[in-house]
Amino acid sequence: MPFIYRKSIVICFSLQFLFFLFVHGLPGSIVETLPGFEGVLPFKLETGYVSVNESELFYLFVESQGKPLEDPLLVYLVGGPGCSALTGFFFQVGPLIFNTTDYLGGLPELLYNPYSWTKTASIIFIDYPVGAGYSYATRSGGYHMTDTASAKLGHQFLRKWLIDHPEFTKIPFFVASDTYAGIITPIVAKEIFDGNEAGLQPHINLKGFVSGSPHTDTALEHNSRVPLAYRLALISRSLYESAKNSCKGNYVDVDPSNAPCLEDLEKINQCITQINKENILYPKCARLSPNSNNEEQSRRFLKANSQRFPALSSKIQDYWCQNFEYVLVDVWANDERVRDALHVRRGTVTTWYICNSFLQDVLYTYNVFTAVDYYQNLTRKGLQILIYSGDHDMVVPYISTEKWINSLNITVDRDWRPWFVEGQVAGYTVKYTDYGFRLTFATLKGAGHSPTQYTPRWCYNMFERWIHYYPL
Secondary structure, rough: OOOHHHHHHHHHHHHHHHHHHHHHHOEEEEEEOOOOOOOOOOEEEEEEEEEEEEOOEEEEEEOOOOOOOOOEEEEOOOOOOOOOOOHHHHHHOEEEOOOOOOOOOOOOEEEEOOOHHHHEEEEEEEEOOOOOOOOOEOOOOHHHHHHHHHHHHHHHHHHHHHHHHHOOOOEEEEEEEEEEHHHHHHHHHHHHHHHHHHHHHHOOOOOEEEOOOOEEEEEHHHHHHHHHHHHOOOOOHHHHHHHHHHHOOOOOOOOOOOOOHHHHHHHHHHOOOOOOOOOOOOOOOOOOOOOOOOOHHHHHHHHHHHHHHHHHOOOOOOOOOOOOHHEEEHHHHOOOHHHHHOOOOOOOOOOOOOEEEHHHHHEEEOOOOOOOHHHHHOOOOOEEEEEEEEOHHHHHHOHHHHHHHOOOOEEEEEEEEEEEEOOOEEEEEEEEEEEEEEEEEEEEOOOOHHHHOOHHEEEEEEEHHOOOOOOO
């Protein structure tokens, strides 16, 4: 009888465990080595999937290299929409970078990133929304997504991830994002607050969010490109004044009968069309991979130009192109050895793309054109927010970001001033405070779209100070 009783307990426990796995999915797997990196990884890396409705969302989790059970936890959402988490992991705030200085073909070499934000925070990188990177849907309808649905998906992911990682439920939590994901960030924050108030478990200890080059208001950003072009000396004062008068400050959706405005805009376009909009200081290069689903194009380029990489990869060279780095991640992420090391499920994603253009152009419905109202509603939530922009970015001009922040009518605590890294001006910053709500806006001198890709040391210094409540 005791034997039968014990056996019943074992069977019951096994059924409960199988039910848990069915509901929550398999826990993540620890990755100790990666192809291209010599030796054991100097940080704790976990990869896995979280099941949300019809989505299987792939993630990489890097535990803080400082004090993991005290340092804040971030979820990092990259832009696109539909760009892979590896964008943030390799090119923005993650712990590894590619060796581009002496690439001679084959599997790229990985190096440790001394300016990774994981030195002082734990970060979850998600292939998000479904269709990005290694994430996939269990049926075709699951790939259709909107801005608001994407925010709900991210919120559900976080609750489920924290169920499997209860040790992180008490520490401060932040949503971090880049470029297009900036419009999703305040919506995710609202979803988290609403879920907490509704008693959803586990409780998410949301303290704030941080967003770089944040897409926030489509019309405002587009209309800010002409004034920024003038500020950056890309167009003359006379042309700018003429366009401002003829277009009356509206440079998009122009009335077809407004011939003077259209003529001025044509002249402006001739001045800036050959400029790299992501960073006007960098050469404009042909897109090799980021928004292309043709991986064969990338491989052909590498094969034909591998001997040229030592010269092309140096940023001192006149013709260095950042897109070369994107070709390397395309090669690396599609290697079967890499997929096995990351525990990517076989047969789920045929080809990895840095950005899924089919998702962007066909499957995704853009239904939020301004997130300013979401920000306004969060100003009474006592959040800590960091917004940062490159001052040479014409995709999301810093002047548009400054303008919508000012529209919130929050109190300036410390007015516009330079901030420094090792005695040098790294950019400029202004701090706002209202009823416990604290917003810091900072620019990065000389940086472009996604400032972490251009000034990683300054960005790390900025983040480390801000996340630990030190002033810039």
